[in-house]
Amino acid sequence: MYSLTNARLFDGTRMLPRTHSVTIDGNSIIAIDAAVGGETIDLGGMTLMPGMISCHFHADFLLFKLEKYFAGEQVGKEMPPGVLMAMGVRQCGVLLESGFTGYIGASASNNIDASLKIAIAEGVIPGPRIRACSRAVGTTADFNDSKKWWQVFTQPGLDIRADGPEEIRKVVREEIRCGAETIKIFPGGGHGIPSQLRNMSREEMEMVVRTAHERGAKVRAHIGHKDLILECIEMGLDIIDHGDGVDEECIDAMAKAGTYWVPSQVYSKVALELGWAHPGDDHLYQKVRRMLPIAQKAGVKILIGDDYGGVTRDFLPDDPLDHQIGNYGREFAFYGEIEGLDPSDILSWGTKNAGEALLGEDNGKVGVVETGAFADLIVVDGDPLADMSILAKPQEHLKAVIRDGMMVIDRMPSQEKRPSNFSRRRQAFFA
Ligand SMILES: [Zn+2]
Numbered sequence: 001m002y003s004l005t006n007a008r009l010f011d012g013t014r015m016l017p018r019t020h021s022v023t024i025d026g027n028s029i030i031a032i033d034a035a036v037g038g039e040t041i042d043l044g045g046m047t048l049m050p051g052m053i054s055c056h057f058h059a060d061f062l063l064f065k066l067e068k069y070f071a072g073e074q075v076g077k078e079m080p081p082g083v084l085m086a087m088g089v090r091q092c093g094v095l096l097e098s099g100f101t102g103y104i105g106a107s108a109s110n111n112i113d114a115s116l117k118i119a120i121a122e123g124v125i126p127g128p129r130i131r132a133c134s135r136a137v138g139t140t141a142d143f144n145d146s147k148k149w150w151q152v153f154t155q156p157g158l159d160i161r162a163d164g165p166e167e168i169r170k171v172v173r174e175e176i177r178c179g180a181e182t183i184k185i186f187p188g189g190g191h192g193i194p195s196q197l198r199n200m201s202r203e204e205m206e207m208v209v210r211t212a213h214e215r216g217a218k219v220r221a222h223i224g225h226k227d228l229i230l231e232c233i234e235m236g237l238d239i240i241d242h243g244d245g246v247d248e249e250c251i252d253a254m255a256k257a258g259t260y261w262v263p264s265q266v267y268s269k270v271a272l273e274l275g276w277a278h279p280g281d282d283h284l285y286q287k288v289r290r291m292l293p294i295a296q297k298a299g300v301k302i303l304i305g306d307d308y309g310g311v312t313r314d315f316l317p318d319d320p321l322d323h324q325i326g327n328y329g330r331e332f333a334f335y336g337e338i339e340g341l342d343p344s345d346i347l348s349w350g351t352k353n354a355g356e357a358l359l360g361e362d363n364g365k366v367g368v369v370e371t372g373a374f375a376d377l378i379v380v381d382g383d384p385l386a387d388m389s390i391l392a393k394p395q396e397h398l399k400a401v402i403r404d405g406m407m408v409i410d411r412m413p414s415q416e417k418r419p420s421n422f423s424r425r426r427q428a429f430f431a
Helices: 066-070 081-097 109-121 164-177 202-214 226-234 248-257 265-273 281-298 330-336 343-349 352-359 388-392 424-430
Strands: 002-009 020-025 028-032 039-042 047-050 052-057 100-105 129-131 133-138 159-161 182-185 188-190 193-198 218-223 239-242 260-262 377-380 398-403 406-410
Touching: 002 377, 052 260, 052 352, 081 100, 081 109, 081 398, 081 406, 100 182, 100 352, 100 398, 109 129, 129 352, 133 164, 164 182, 164 202, 182 202, 202 218, 202 226, 218 226, 226 239, 226 248, 248 281, 265 281, 265 330, 330 343, 330 388, 343 352, 343 388
Parallel strands: 002 039, 002 047, 052 100, 100 129, 133 159, 133 182, 182 218, 218 239, 239 260
Antiparallel strands: 002 020, 020 028, 047 377, 188 193, 377 398, 398 406
C-alpha cells in the first residue's frame, strides 16, 4: 500500500479544486483523501490523472505504406507473424512511455492483441491494459479484397472474409475463441477508402452484432456513409470508427443508443495535407469538426484514437501518425483547437469514456480516479487542461506511469525511499 499525496487531481471528468492524496493497494485505488497508512510519495502539486487510453489502435501497423495501398501493391502488412508481433511489443513500450496505459484494438492480425494481453498478464513484458480486437472481418470482393485477383496479394493474418450470416457467425465465434473482445467489421467505405458501396448485407451485420453480443464481445465498424452509420446504430453496434458522414441525425441516434464514436481526424488531416484525400474529403473534415461540439453537448461518448502506423516517416518529416513517443497525446491539443469543446471534455474522451469502452459494464473501472477503480495512473508535471500540448511531451512532463498499481516508469524527483511493492523487474525495462 502507498499513497500519492499533495496531487492536483484530474479524475477523468474534471480537475478537482485544491490538492489531494490517492492511496493504492494491489492493483486498485482504495482511498482518496483518507489516511489509511502505508508509505507516501509527495507529488508537490503535480497532476495525478488516469493513464490515457487510445481507442483505435493497430498494434501491428508500423510500416503500412498507404500510397502502395492506394496503388494496389504490397503495403507492408504482409510481414511474417513474428515480425508483426515484434511491432506490437514495440508499440506497447511506446504507449507506456507516452503516458498511455491502455488501448482498445481496432483490428489485429494473427491474434496479436490477445497474445500481447497474455504476455503482459504473465509479466513477460510491461504493457498497457488491452481490449483485444479481431482480424478485419469482411466479405468477398469488398474493398479490402478488391486488388488484382490474378496477382498474389494477401494479408493472411489480417483480413478474414465470410459471406452470408451462417459463415459470418462461424468467423465471429472463432475470433472470440482466439481472444477477440471486439469484432471489427467493414460495412462500407469512406475515410480513406474511396468506395461508398455497401460491403456487408444487413443480415450479415446483424449476425455479427448478435453473435458478438451473445458472447460478451463488442462490435466496431469502419464506416463513413451516413445511411450505414444510422443502420449500425439501430442494430446496436458499439463503436463507430471514423464516421465522416456523422450529422445531427446520427448524433441524436448515437446519444440515445449510447454508441461510442472515434472521429480519428488526425488521419483525415494528414490525408488532406499529403493530397491523398478524395473529392469532398475536405468538406467532410470541416463538417466533422463542426459536429464534434454538437455531439459532446448531446452526450455522445466520443473517444480518442487514430490509425497510427498508417503512414511512414518517409512522407512527413515529423509524421503525426508514426508510432513515436508523444504522438498519441497530440490528439488532445488537436481537438482542443475546435471552438466549443472544453479541454476537460476532450481529456475525458481519452480517460473516462475510454475506460468505459475498454472494460465494458461489469469488469471494474479504469480511466477514472475513484475508490475501487484500477490504478492505471500517470503523474504529469503541469496542468494538462491549461495546456493540452504537454500531454504530447512526455519526455518533459510525464513523471510517472502506474499500471495496475505498479510504477512502470518513475522519473519523479528522488525520494528517500520508494514503496517496496514497486516492481524492480518492470522498472528495469524503462531505466
Ligand atoms: Zn484503423
